[in-house]
Amino acid sequence: MAPSSFATAVVRWQAQHGRNSLPWQNTQDPYRVWLSEIMLQQTQVATVIGYFDRFLARCPTVADLAAASSDEVMGLWSGLGYYSRARNLHRCAQLVMELHGGAFPRDAATLVTLPGIGRSTAAAIASLCFGERVAIMDANVKRVLTRVLGFDADLALASNERALWDRATTLLPTEAEVAAEGPRVMPRYTQGMMDLGASLCSPKKPSCLLCPVNSQCAAAQAGDAERYPVRTRKLKRSSQSLWLLWLKRDDGAVWLSKRPTPGVWAGLQCFPLFESEDALRAALPPAFAADLRFMPAVTHVLTHKDLFLHPAHVECARAATDLIAKSLGDGAWFTPAEWAAAGLPAPVRKLLKG
Secondary structure, three states, X not given: OOHHHHHHHHHHHHHHHOOOOOOOOOOOOHHHHHHHHHHOOOOOHHHHHHHHHHHHHHOOOHHHHHHOOHHHHHHHHOOOOOOHHHHHHHHHHHHHHHHHXXXXXXXXXXXXXXXXXXXXXXXXXXXXXXXXXXXXXXXXXXXXXXXHHXXXXXXXXXXXXHHHHHHHHHOOOOHHHHHHHOOOHHHHHHHHHHHHHHOOOOOOOOOHHHOOOHHHOHHHHHOOHHHOOOOOOOOOOEEEEEEEEEEEEOOOOEEEEEOOOOOOOOOOEEOOEEOOXXXXXXXXXXXXXXXXEEOOOEEEEOOOEEEEEEEEEEEEOHHHHHHHHHHHOOOEEEOHHHXXXXXXXXXXHHHHHO
């Protein structure tokens, strides 16, 4: 395969048929591109758009994000999941201000040294914003590459993923093309690879006949596109049961405490969690334990774990708040207006809204 012809086909297709109207496109602002890249990790575009707009409304620049409190950031992120992304996002913004004078580094090698920015995200920012000739490798692009190249090595092995990255680099627009065609070539190529993986080159029943690189794709020619990419290692799932103490004051306020890092829902405001019903009962003053009302258990699915949640609801008078606080330790009462803006785990927010 001629790398130049492959890259040219991708660039031309993206210009005519690729996605060009998403809110983080048609910009070379690294802040917006970085924010979208972090949000889009393991999250659908349709979900991200609303969060992206809310983030920009509150934090239109990296300086605004760096200056925001951790609670504000977690509140803006609440419901998007994978909360380590939000913690890294905040720390990254602070380091961009502290170490780089508020300007994102222009090369992938420096970008990757920042929290939460991996090799592919660094390459995406450097390519889309600064035209650097570097290859990205998100899940969609891996699928495109392995099919085009007929690359059937097991990507569960890091050495094979590195080999695929090397092959991806050979398919980039050549240095001569970048010099001749100008600064839009690399952004268009990078976006085109992402768009192909998100549209035509789908995991199941890919639209091979519409693909601009069909004639150069080993998998399409063999008629076995769905066997790529090859990854044998499966995620080992675990499960955990947790009891949630839902304390509600007679004025509508609820008791929340910030979850420790590391751990489940680290950094979020949450109902107090317990490993057993007995532990939950023991944490309450005896006068309140008798009023506990256990609600039906709910299942919350995380990436590697299923959580079986057992909410226990109890209401208390405002006069008893000091007694509750002394019994439970760290935490605070949040009014409905306050918890609505706080960073809450999705199942806790659902319980409060329901």
